[in-house]
Amino acid sequence: ETGVTQTPRHLVMGMTNKKSLKCEQHLGHNAMYWYKQSAKKPLELMFVYSLEERVENNSVPSRFSPECPNSSHLFLHLHTLQPEDSALYLCASSQSRLGTYEQYFGPGTRLTVT
């Protein structure tokens, strides 16, 4: 595997379920990000991890809980979601969160909350 991978690619869950999204980067990067992409809305940055430490939490509801066990893996734990949380969730990584580095994105997880 190369680049940034995300699993699952599609997820349908009820409002009372608990699920997790997984992201893995094979690029040796030090920063990882979660974004939410909804139709007709700008890309929303949710969380930023740098060297496994959470450095940004963009006023995200507590029903979203990130975890970064090492610099290659990032999880987004989901519980008691709302229908408006249905969206494409994108993971990204970059060499550093500082400076001129571009981000590398995974293909996303399409989440539907029923």
Added chain:
Amino acid sequence: GNSVTQMEGPVTLSEEAFLTINCTYTATGYPSLFWYVQYPGEGLQLLLKATKADDKGSNKGFEATYRKETTSFHLEKGSVQVSDSAVYFCALSPAAESGGSYIPTFGRGTSLIVHP
């Protein structure tokens, strides 16, 4: 705070037409500027970037020049193809010397549709 403004879409063109997608930004100092492209069913991927004033980024026939005086980074291509149909995002990454948060900022995206 920082912001990126790009033209509303969709932009609809015939194959071989000239493309311009406008992007302007607000930021302190000299941010790095990027264009990303998102094809249907995929994540964003870097198309090109520029890290200082007057730099020109280029890739796959696309070009954009970092214009500090007009705070712009317009995307151009001389002859578009059907395979260029996608959503294009302009983005900035704050300058290291700007202080504060280093959160990247994205525009809302511009959909490009190219007809044969």
